[in-house]
Amino acid sequence: MKNHFFITVLLCLAGSYAQAQTVNDELELQAFARRYMAAYNAQDHVAIGKMYTDDAVRIDQNGQQIKGAENIAAYFAEQFRLNNATLLIRQTGINWSDAEHAWVAKGNYEVYGRTYVYDIEIDMAGSYANAMQKKNGEWKIAKAVLGPVDLSAIKDEIQALNNTWATAYNAGDAATILDLYADDAISMPDGEPALVGKAAIKKDLETSFANRKTTVTVAFETKEVFGDERMVTETGTVAVRNAAGELLYTEKYMTLWEKRKGRWLVIREIYNHDSKEK
Numbered sequence: 001m002k003n004h005f006f007i008t009v010l011l012c013l014a015g016s017y018a019q020a021q022t023v024n025d026e027l028e029l030q031a032f033a034r035r036y037m038a039a040y041n042a043q044d045h046v047a048i049g050k051m052y053t054d055d056a057v058r059i060d061q062n063g064q065q066i067k068g069a070e071n072i073a074a075y076f077a078e079q080f081r082l083n084n085a086t087l088l089i090r091q092t093g094i095n096w097s098d099a100e101h102a103w104v105a106k107g108n109y110e111v112y113g114r115t116y117v118y119d120i121e122i123d124m125a126g127s128y129a130n131a132m133q134k135k136n137g138e139w140k141i142a143k144a145v146l147g148p149v150d151l152s153a154i155k156d157e158i159q160a161l162n163n164t165w166a167t168a169y170n171a172g173d174a175a176t177i178l179d180l181y182a183d184d185a186i187s188m189p190d191g192e193p194a195l196v197g198k199a200a201i202k203k204d205l206e207t208s209f210a211n212r213k214t215t216v217t218v219a220f221e222t223k224e225v226f227g228d229e230r231m232v233t234e235t236g237t238v239a240v241r242n243a244a245g246e247l248l249y250t251e252k253y254m255t256l257w258e259k260r261k262g263r264w265l266v267i268r269e270i271y272n273h274d275s276k277e278k
Helices: 002-040 046-050 068-084 151-170 174-178 198-211
Strands: 050-059 065-067 082-099 104-117 120-134 136-146 181-188 216-227 230-240 248-261 264-272
Touching: 002 046, 002 082, 002 104, 002 136, 046 068, 046 120, 050 068, 065 068, 065 248, 068 082, 082 120, 082 151, 104 136, 104 151, 151 216, 151 230, 151 264, 181 198
Parallel strands: 050 136, 181 264
Antiparallel strands: 050 065, 082 104, 104 120, 120 136, 216 230, 230 248, 248 264
C-alpha cells in the first residue's frame, strides 16, 4: 500500500514537472517568435540565419524547399534587397510531435509592404509550423512548413474583438467601438436606413447611448468565419440582458472584416432581431 502511494506521488510530480516545462517552453518560444519578427523587420538576414539549425529545412506554401541555414539566410538577404516589408507573427500555441521528435510552434503570419522596384504592394499571409530544437540552451528552427492561413485562429481573433466591442458597449465607451470600424464602413441595422461611413455610425452610436434609459449588457458569440487572411465574413449571435442578468432578447448578424495594415476592421455589417418584440 505504501509503495503504491509512493509511486502515485511520483507520477503526479512527474506530470506537474512536465506541465511546468511545457509552460516554460511556450513562453520561451513566444519570445523566440518576437525575436524572429524583430530580426526580419530590421532586415537582418544574418540574425535570421542563426535562428535555424545548420541542416534546417524551409518549405513554403508552394512546396518549394530550401535546405541549410546558410541558404535560408541567403534567401532572406535577397528578399530584403528587393522588398521593404514588415512581418507580423501571432503564435497560437505549441505541441509535441512524435514524428518530428520536437516541439512544434504554430501560428499565423502576415507580410505587408512594397517592392523597391516598381513600388508594387505586398500583402501576403498564411500559417506556419516550426519544428524547434534546443541547441546549447538556445531554440532553433529545424523545419519550417508554411501553409494557408488558419481560420480557427482568425475566428479566435474576431471573437476577441467582439469581446472588446461588448465590454466597450456595456461601459458606454463609444470611442473604443468606433476604433473597430473602417472609415468607409457601412452598417445596416434592423428596420432603419443604412449608416454610411464612420461619421454616421458614430452619430447613431452616441444617440443610442444618450437615449439608453436602463442598464443592459450585450455578449457576442462568433459562430463561423469564411474567407482568407485578408478578408473574412463572420456570422454570429448577440444576447442582450438586463441588470439582473435576465435575457431580454437576441439578435443575429453578419460582419465583413478586412485586414488593413495588420488590423482587422469592420467594413460592412448587417444585423436584425430574432423577434419583433424587444
